[in-house]
Amino acid sequence: MIREDLTLSAGQRLRLEVELSETAVPLPELSVRVETDPEFDPARMGSTTIVTQETLENLPTISRDFTAFAQLSPLVAMDEMGASVAGSNIRYNNIQVDGALSQDVFGLSPTGVAGGQARGRVIPLSAIEELQVLIAPYDVRQSGFTGGVLNAVTRTGGNEFRGSAFGFLRDDALVGDAVIGGFARESGDLDNLFAGFDASGPIVRDRLHFFVAGELERRARPPGGFTVGVDEAVRSQLDADSIARVSDILGGYGADAGEAGLYTLENDLANLFTRLDARLDDDNSLMLRYNLAFAADDLAPNRLPGDAYEMSSNGTHIESRNHAVAGQWLSTLGPRLSYDLMVNVQSLRDRETANAAYPRVEVQMQGGESGRGYRRELRLGSSFSGNDSELDQNIVQISNALSLSLGNHHLTFGGGFERFSIRREYLPGTVGSYLFNSMDDLAANTPSEYVVHVPLTDDAGTTEFSVNQFSAFVQEEARVGEALNVRLGLRMDVPVMPDSPAENPAVLNSFGVSTSELPSGTPLFSPRAGFNLGLGEGRSTQIRGGAGLFTGRPPFAWLANAYQNTGLSSAFLTCQRRNLGVPDPELVPAFDPRAPSPTSCPDGRGAESATPIVTVFDSDFRFPRDFKASLAIDQRLPAGFVLTLEGIYTKAVNQISFEDLNIGPAVPASERTPENGFTDGFGYGSRVTFGNPGAGSQLVDPPPGDPPGPREPIFFPRRVDDAFGQVIRIGDRARNFAYA
Incomplete structure (x- = not known):
């Protein structure tokens, strides 16, 4: 018997029923053709979407990032920040390649992918056979x-x-106008050069095969938003003459203010993927895979309304390199026993x-034309939160x-180990920031x-720690009769943090909490159950669903804050003129970029x-940890269509x-009175307030056409202990829920 064109998705089970009978007529060859349907797979129980290679190749894409195709699932919302699955934060997703973790677990990537800070991709799109979007897989092998x-x-x-090779060029002639705040503007000069290839074949026929794919891309773009000197001043809220004067003043101090108008931001990307598949013998196979992803990006300054206008000196340049090596061994140990190691x-x-080495400078600008006034901050110099930094992430899985x-019973036993090692060199604001109320x-x-x-301390900007996670699971999948498949499983995850932050006795005395304690060693159990019921001739109707707990992991940047922000390694110093109506420059140091x-x-x-x-x-x-429950009905329709009605409910447990x-x-x-600084301008006199107003209000020149008047008072929080600023406690609650 020969079975051809048999294609299964990863993790999919297929039952073949072939009935043969004896006959005196010799059969030279018996060929059985089987076509699988992942939509009506008896092992499909939860909410899943499979995007095939044909779909990946035929749908248009500009980014060529496979995660963008996740929006083909009706439960995924996609924007420039990544994929939100069933209403969750993008950092709570698990991005994998062949079941192996491949993401920024620290949590700085806006899309969640490794290298996402520099707008990088995980692997070449041509290397992907299919994309699986699993929202509620009631399979305890899936976690994180x-x-x-x-x-x-x-x-x-x-x-x-x-093999194949391709390349393309895209420029601003193929890009429509940007719409910002309801106003259309030209996109500016854009260039996008892209080239890629893939090749595959045998090294040893039937035994050893290779696949390799690569991509190179160069993007050039201007900053987004309304730009001084290009758009109307009323849009950018700044005029070119004022910007030129600020640049001249900074130049007199020995600092380069940078570009306020259009300039080129570059983004270079490179990806290389290689895979070897070896059939060692009839019972053992081995897969080895290497992936390289590189990205370098000039981060764009803000030019959008609603925040300060940033010049090019306030930008940063980021480079990201991601190396990943994975191996998988599949072994048939007997007629009923198999083993999988990854x-x-x-x-x-x-x-x-x-981009700049001198302190950040913010200047409150005012201007106007034709009886219309505007006010906006201008920001230049070193980025306060983006000064020189390093981040290393090492993952072993x-x-x-x-x-x-x-x-009719299929049992699975297993376990796993994950180690996340983090090293970060980062201390924002060490260069300082100046605020000027006018030019x-x-x-x-x-x-x-x-x-x-x-x-x-000498190592105030260095944070090093690791997280170990141990797991074990057991699962049974049973076939009850000819129509019903049932899956029951239990998973246990135990996160362990072997490194402890320093203890700050002052925090313990004032707030009763310890800076050295981290959540560690607590078992987290995730029971799950799912079913699939096939009805009608040829399983034309399918009812599926299940319920269970799913354990994730927090962005490790939040753990890093606990290691760095103990109150012992660094502190923020503020020099400020409180009596703003009386010039008193002796309270604030002079700006000197040299x-x-x-x-x-x-x-x-000082520091004390x-x-x-x-x-x-x-x-x-x-x-x-979330509880998820879903129920769905799939119905075959004529002409190959499938109608699906599905509901899913998610409730936060932790x-x-x-x-x-x-x-x-x-x-x-009784104390929120005008005499105490509580005015009615913003309702401060009538609403609950947790801060005291500042010592005075500053008289400023308002925009042209407005009468002069005082600013509203600045409010300073009432503190339990004035020796500290924010004391953030990270906990968990069970209030969030979502349904679709």
Whole structure:
């Protein structure tokens, strides 16, 4: 018997029923052709979407990022920040390649993919056989998410040599106008050069095959938003003459303000994917895979309304390199017993460099034309949160499963180990930031405020820690009669954090929480159950569903904050003129881009008076965990169509929450009076307030056409302990839910 054109999705089971009878007539050959249908697979129970290679090749795409195709699932919402699955945060997804983790677990990538900070891709699109979008897979082998799994199944080589190459060019002639705030504007100069290839074939026929694919891309674009000198001043809220004056003033101090108009931002990407598949003998096969992803990007400054207008000096350049090596061994140990071992090693390196080395400068600008006035901040100099930084992520992932088939019962036993090692060099604001209330103040070098992040130890900017996660699972899939498949499973995950942050006794005394305690060693159980019922001739109707718990992991950046923000390694120093109506430059250091950034105020206040920010974890904190339940009906229709009605409900069991412990009691209503600084301008006199107004209001020149008047008072939070700034406790609550 020969079976041809038999294609199964990863994890899919297919039952073949072939009945043969004896006959005296010799049969030279018996050929059985089987066509599978993943939509009506008896093993399909939860909410899943399969995107085939044909769909990937035929649908148009500009980014060529496989995660963008996840939006073909009706439960996925996609935007520039990534894929939100069933209403969850993008950082709660699990992005995989052949079942192996391939993502930024630290959580800085806006899309979740490794290298996403530099707009990188995971693997070449031509290397993908299919994309699996798993929202509620009631299979306990899947874990590490509360959103969804985006798994790219890669292509393999065969006994025939195949290959292809392609390239394309796209420029602004093929791009429509951008629409910002209801106003259309030209996109500006755009260039996109792209080239790629793939090749596959046999090394040893029937035994050893290869597949390789690569992509190179160069993108060039201008900053987005309304631009000074290009768009009307009323759109950018700034005029070119004022910008030129600011640039001249900065030049007089010895600093380059950068470009305020259009300039070119470059984004270079390179991907290389290789895979070897070996059939060692009739019972054993081996897969080895290597993936390289490189991306370098000039991060765009903000030009959109609603925030400060940023010049090119306030931008940064980031480079990302991701190396991943994975291997999988499949073995048939007997007629009923099989074994699956997978090992994955990923190394991700991100490096960010600021465009300017002098402190950030913010100038409050005013202008107007034709009786219309406007006010907006202009920002230049080093990025406060994006100064030079490094991020290293090393991931080791081992999983294995033993499967035993006992007639209509299929048992799976297994476990796994994951190690996440993080090293980060990052201390934002160490270069400092100046605020000037006007161009005249900038020219006179009389800033109203100076903020700097002061390191208190030699290693204040270095954070190193690791997270180990152990797992074990057991599962049974049973066939009940000819129509019903049932799956029951239990999974246990145990996250362990062997490294502890430093203990800050002052935090313990003031707030009763420890900075050295992290959630570690608590078993998290995830029971799951699913079913699939086939009805009608040829399973033309299918009812499927299930329920269970799914355990994810938090973005490890939040753990890094607990290691770094103990209140012992760094603090923020603010030099500010409080009595804003009286010039008093002696309270704020003068701006000098050629000198080291000041670490003390002119009145002598230094690091000892700086305010530390603290992050702690609640003693009962647990990794994110959601309960999911779904029910669906699939119906075959004429002409190959399938009608599906599906509902899914998600309820948080452990959902991350944040609380500032250093917020004092609300101001009593009897004290919210104009004499105490509580005006009715923004309702401060009638609503609950947790802050006291500042010591004075500053008289400023309002936009042309408006009468002069005072600003509303600046409110300063009432603190439990004035020696600290924010004291953020990370806990979890069970309030979130979603349904679709």
